[in-house]
Amino acid sequence: MKVLLTVAATMTAALAAIPAHAGPVMDEIVSSDKVICLVNPNSPGFSVADSEGVFHGFNTDFCRMAAAAILGDAEKADMRGVGFSDALKTLVAGGGHMASRSITQTGTRDADPGLSFVVTTFYDGQGFMVPTSLGVNSARELGGATICAEDGSTTLMNIADWFTDQDIEYRLENIADKTARLEAFFSGKCDVYASDITALFSDRLLSNAPLDYKILPEVISAEPLTLVTRPDKTFETVLFWAFQVMLNADHFGINSTNIDEVVATLPDQPKAIYRLFADDSATVDMARNLGIPEDWAYQVIKQVGSYSEVFDRNLGRKTVFGVELNDTSNALTRDGGQMFAYPIR
Amino acid sequence: MRFTIRKCTCIQDASVTQVYMLPMIPPSAPPPIGTHLRTADIAVAGLVLGIVVLAMWNILANMSAAGISPGFDFLWQEAGFDVSEALIPYQPSDSYARVILAGLLNTVFLASICLVVSTLVGVAFGLISVGPSPVGRAVAMAYVELFRNLPKLLVLLVLYVVAVNGLPHVRQAISLGPIYLSNRSVAFPVIIFGEGAWIPFAAALAVVAIAACRKYLRRRSAEAHDNSRTERVIIAAALVLLPVLTMLIFGVRIDVSVPELKGFDFSGGGRLSTQFLVIVMTLGLYHGAQIAEVVRGGLKAIPVGQTEAAAALGLKRRQTVRFVILPQVLRLILPPMNNQYVNLIKNTSIAIAVGYSDLMSVSGTIINQTFKPLEMMLITMGLYLGLCACLTTLTNRYHARLTKREGR
Structure with a gap:
């Protein structure tokens, strides 16, 4: 217990900075x-x-x-x-x-x-990007696909909600590191890359052949x-x-x-x-x-x-x-x- | 040392006594433990306690000022997010508590496998590094220097990128019989037990329990010999036959589930994800390098006289290692090894970078969804602390036993 409390003490250093009342930021x-x-x-x-x-x-x-x-x-x-x-x-x-x-x-x-x-x-809004070679035209055709998404983000919730609602099975790769996440997608470890539409547009540019990837029409969330x-x-x-x-x-x-x-x-x-x-x-x-x-x-x-x-x-x-x-x-x-x-x- | 008497059939009775008298390195004597508190002790303890109380008071005051009330009720709410893999059935509609458990089990599983791999790698390279081959020694040294001087996250990312790009796409998976290797996973067949599978398992467990009980009782009655060979055969036979018999009697079905490429991926069978294997490789190599050094240090600490004395007694090389060197090395390296293992458990948290849903990953996601950083950090720290404390307690106990035995 003492160790736990010591840990708590260390955290105080960070938390003590919280002001008692809103106001002093300005x-x-x-x-x-x-x-x-x-x-x-x-x-x-x-x-x-x-x-x-x-x-x-x-x-x-x-x-x-x-x-x-x-x-x-x-x-x-x-x-x-x-x-x-x-x-x-x-x-x-x-x-x-x-x-x-x-x-x-x-x-x-x-x-x-x-x-x-x-x-x-x-x-x-959140959407999906797939390799053109996959021959998929709608997110509804993604049954059983592996989806890469950023760890810890609302993306994970939206994916879970949407696929549960559509009753489609999927496999998740929740990767925190962006390089690892994009490499996983570009190498085909994941079939699908899920993120906000704007992020999909910009991340697509990081591939060697941006035109080999397309963004599916479904926008599954309001962001x-x-x-x-x-x-x-x-x-x-x-x-x-x-x-x-x-x-x-x-x-x-x-x-x-x-x-x-x-x-x-x-x-x-x-x-x-x-x-x-x-x-x-x-x-x-x-x-x-x-x-x-x-x-x-x-x-x-x-x-x-x-x-x-x-x-x-x-x-x-x-x-x-x-x-x-x-x-x-x-x-x-x-x-x-x-x-x-x-x-x- | 009682087993030396039976095992070393090569040595005459007289020399057996010699083995007993072979001077061992004395175990380091524990420092004298004082029983009365000095003023300084009390002052330090009071200071620590004071800081802790002040810290807690400060946290709670700040939180209540910001309108945050600490609480753990959220644990029973629906988690709503998925994980990359789980050892227990889990779906997004399960609770936060369950996803924490799934993450914890993933961490424990990953840490256990890494622990075994790094130990095997470390011991192997440790032995090579003091071995007779100069090439072997050079290779071992190069390995150790390389891996203990690189950040593990970098190693992990490099291996991950190499693995996902180097291994074939799932549609061109390499097939090794019913085992398929792709950049997604290693898919392999698994045995699936039908209904009532607990009966044969219970039977096997019962056999193990009875055997363990007998051994324990015999030890207590201070009989100085182990299970006889016939008894071992009986136990082994019972361990195989009883489950098989109960399985036949109760008609428990056994199926083999083979992975099959279906749609986007393999379905059926079992799978180990690429990221899992890459993390095991990273931590295996990283901690293997450090363990190799620990082992080397342990081996170097045994005076040459020990080996020479053992040889003079007529012990063969293998016997020397088994009965003279290893017991002493083990006692020496156990504390630093424990340190390595504890570090390894904590280092599994780099898994988050490459998408393995360990404790750290689910905890981070939960904090973002519920915004309960204090509570989740306390839970996460508590769990890591618990894991490491358990391991340390076990190794300390084992070390105490070794020390006691050697000290006799």
Whole structure:
């Protein structure tokens, strides 16, 4: 028993960092002058480290969004690559301010008092990839197949649910190491690779012959990939509305290249745009209450860009992924997607 | 040493006495154990206890401040995820408790196999490394240096990638009779017992129990000889005949299930997954290298005089090893070996990297689903601690017995 207790004592070191009440995350960010943001260590299109160890990609741009809004400088985002299993634990233990790493918002995770799910940046769903040579056209033909999936993720639950519902037998390979998992799939140890559709698109590129693999039409789950923070009402509010600014920018056709022009001609702009960027605008009121720079909305668009800009830059037509934003659920609601731009006033 | 009397028929009675008198390395004397507590002892114990109490209080206070109440009720909820392989029937609709058990059994199974493999590899290379062949010694040294200087996770990943790419796809599986080898698994036939299979098993168990009882009673009555040869024959015969007879009488069916390629994979028969074999190979080689060094150290610690004395007494080489060297080496290397075994048990947790559902893997998944890190970490640590403590207790007991016997 004594050994167990000693073990518990060691754990305290990590747990003692948990604040008694939500609130100080924002103070911590301001005093340390950086936003510690947990991202995927290696996920093409979403977050990949360059030769200097700096992460770039769709997910990392929301870390930069936070830094631009709070500290006025997107470069003050301190991005750290953390595996899925450890990201939530790290966050709860106080090892980061926020996570932007394709974490699905689920009820039980959200109910955890140590975590706050703020805003969904990407609507994804789980699908299957198979070698074209397998001759399979639907996931319903996968009876008895071996499926490779990431250990510890919701993918495992979705697979279990879907195959049980369809009454199809399968065999699971829950592999934590990404290299091992992809090698297992590309070598034919697994027949099927299961992950979020976007991850399938990007992981396919890691094979020697991406065209030898195809993604099956079934999408078996809803995966709202959401920004997660340590609980802090102020911090959460900033993240939520900074994201809304990015959506509103799209709604009004504003982006990082034309923002200066828009701001220069504010009196001629529609009222909604005026409210976003003017000196006596709603965003300035918000800034005073939240304790962030008054030009936060401008900085977010100027330094990071609008939502579609971020999407296109990392995943769009001109990238290897070639995903058209308006073909996905991530288009604005007026374009048939699920991204609803909240009014800022 | 009583068995030397019977076994060493080559030695005359007079020299048998000599064997007894062969000076053994004295077992290290245990340090004197004090029975009264000193002030310093009390102070240290109090300090440790204080830190522990403070830590527990801090954890609970922090948790309740964050609105988290520790509890283990979630263990009975539906797990909802699958595992790569399990020794007990398990499906996603079973409870978290059951999936923990499945993971624990996978860990125990993996650790046991690794333990045997690493011991065999280690002892073999340990013997070669002190053997007469210079080539053998060089090979053993190269092996030891290579594997104890590489991170085991790297070795595991390299072997895994080589195995899944090097072995054929399941459709081109290599067939060794009814055994099929592919990059997925080794599929092999298994015997399946029909209904009532427990009867012959119970019969066999009864025979073993009776034999063990007799042996125990005889030892207690301090009779100085082992089971006679006839008695052994009777026991062996009973062990075979009784189950067969009961099987015939009760009509228990025996079937052989042979693996067959059906659809995507082999069905029927038994299987050992590639990842399991790769982990066994990795840990077998990794700990084998370290055990080889332990064995080498043990062998080197026996003075040459022992071998010379044994030879002078007319003991043959094999007898020297069996009755003079090994008993002393065993006593010397048991504590470091225990250390290796405990490390090995913990190191099986690298299995998570290549998709073997061990205790660590299911525990990680459960934490992500339920978000009960404190509870699950305590359970996981408790189970690993329990496993290692059991093993240590057993080896310590065995070591005490060896020491006592040698010390007589």
